[in-house]
Structures are given as structure tokens and as C-alpha cells.
Amino acid sequence: MTRLLSQSLVDLEAEQSTLRVVGDVGMAVAAELAAAGKKWLEATDEKSVTFDFSGVQKASSAVISVLFEWLRTCQAQGIAVSAVMLSAPLERLASLSELDALIHSPALTL
Incomplete structure (x- = not known):
């Protein structure tokens, strides 16, 4: 772990x-x-990544913004997103915002 x-x-x-x-x-x-994650994504040799937000217990649009920044970076770098894991509060926020389908199907164009 780094x-x-x-x-x-x-x-x-x-x-x-x-x-x-x-x-x-x-x-x-x-x-x-967002910047720290983007820097790692731009430097990694990984062809597929997972984003784990299950340790975030407070729902915030700031978290969703970070996630979308990373998804855009993956798209630009040609990195597949194999999974996005959200905590229960973030799942509720994504659902209320009608973003859950996009988050759980990250191959869709952002």
C-alpha cells in the first residue's frame, strides 16, 4: 500500500x-x-483500476466530483475502470442525483 x-x-x-x-x-x-489521484492514474502502468470509496461515511458532492475527475482521467489515459465501490451514504447520494447508472457503468462517455 502506498x-x-x-x-x-x-x-x-x-x-x-x-x-x-x-x-x-x-x-x-x-x-x-482529485489531483493526487489523477497524478497516480497518469503515472500508473495499470490497464484496469478500481475506485474504493467505501471508507467515506459522509455523503458529499465533493466526493462525486473527485470520482468524475478520476473517471475522465481514466478515459483520457485508456485505463478501464473495473469497479467503483461506494459507501451506503454515497450510494444514496448517487441515486438521488440520478448518477448511479453512470457511476456503476464507467465505460459510458463522460
Whole structure:
């Protein structure tokens, strides 16, 4: 496991082909989180990745923004997204926002 970002309330870790976010992602850290993940995605040799947000217990549109930034980066880099795992609060937010189908079918054009 490689820690890519560690803030007071959030950690970003890379383990093999998985980017894992743990903690509460607010607007204050979202841009830095998105940038750290994007940098890893642009440098990786992985052909397929998984995004694990199951450790994020507070639903926030900032998290969804980070996810979409990473999905766009994968699309630009030709990296397949094998899975996106969301915590229950994020699943509810994605469903209420009618984004769940797009999130769980990341091969769709963003």
C-alpha cells in the first residue's frame, strides 16, 4: 500500500490497481484529493483500476466530483475502470442525483 495523500480527515491510498479513499471529503480537500489521484492514474502502468470509496461515511458532492475527475482521467489515459465501490451514504447520494447508472457503468462517455 502506498499513501498518496494524508490530511487530517482523509487518506488516499493506492494498492495494486485500487485507489482507496478513507475519511470525510469536504470541499477544502477535494481538489488536492482529485489531483493526487489523477497524478497516480497518469503515472500508473495499470490497464484496469478500481475506485474504493467505501471508507467515506459522509455523503458529499465533493466526493462525486473527485470520482468524475478520476473517471475522465481514466478515459483520457485508456485505463478501464473495473469497479467503483461506494459507501451506503454515497450510494444514496448517487441515486438521488440520478448518477448511479453512470457511476456503476464507467465505460459510458463522460
